[in-house]
Amino acid sequence: MIQIKQIFKRCLLMKIGFIGAGKIGSAIIEGLLNAQNPSEDIYVFDGGRHHTAQKMAAERHLSLINNYEDFNDCQAVIVAVGGSATETIIKNLGQKYHGIILSTGGGDLTQINQKLPAETSFAKIVPNTPVQIGAGITVASFIPDEKPAVITTVKNIFTQMGAVYVVPEKLLGIYGTVAGCTPAYVDLMVEALSDAAVQNGVNRAESYEIINQMLLGTSKLALISKKLPEELKDEVTTPGGSTIRGVTKLEEEGFRNALIQAVNTSAN
Ligand SMILES: NC(=O)C1=CN([C@@H]2O[C@H](COP(=O)(O)OP(=O)(O)OC[C@H]3O[C@@H](n4cnc5c(N)ncnc54)[C@H](O)[C@@H]3O)[C@@H](O)[C@H]2O)C=CC1
């Protein structure tokens, strides 16, 4: 049985290329390595100002390449450079590599696809940083008439690292915000909760352990019980107790509104 599973897994394995191995590029690479993809099947392009690709290739034994043509062994190439360089890289890459190009940055799906050779597909993805530990979310958008095999390949790559949502391009911004930006909001909340804990005498390291474990448990409870947030909140808020005093203070300070405005600001 184990052998069959291993053979099945081997069949799903594929070579994946990267241009840009910064924060999100390296998180995806770590996610692929954690999912037991062989390091030599991960190709990284030797470029960029920060030498992150060279460092990562050396440390994690990845295949470092210098020509876009070398990506032709890869089922997909992920462009994770950000900024204005993205579209030029995709255009040049598309002349030399014929497969699936995925970008973590911007660009118009239809316009870019029209400029690429017919055998090359272009799609946009927003992975979040927990992909590195297999607990991520990746949101993807394809042109409306994309080949099903392309969508399946992209899903096969990212389901190794967590959940995948395919959404229309016009919703990629908001889905990407809710999945991709909010880890930073949560980290900010953890820092603030920890500061208050330390202010009241809790050891810093212990406060982080407790708060992160509390978040993990709270999320698991919501996912497993399928209860709504208001039900779960009600289970904690004893009438006349300490939780409702804190909840009321959060309302007074505009906690909910701050989050709503933050999501709108990130997404638009
Ligand atoms: N950090 C995150 O959680 C997420 C980021 N994104 C998007 O992904 C893109 C990249 O973001 P980060 O990884 O955070 O940025 P980053 O600045 O950490 O990484 C970008 C990397 O690209 C490299 N690079 C730049 N030009 C290059 C070139 N011509 N050839 C090869 N490498 C080149 C840089 O040296 C750098 O290592 C951005 O568009 C961002 O909006 C999307 C989802 C999540």
Ligand SMILES: O=C(O)[C@@H]1CCC=N1
């Ligand atoms: O901050 C950013 O622009 C990217 C998009 C999603 C997460 N980070």
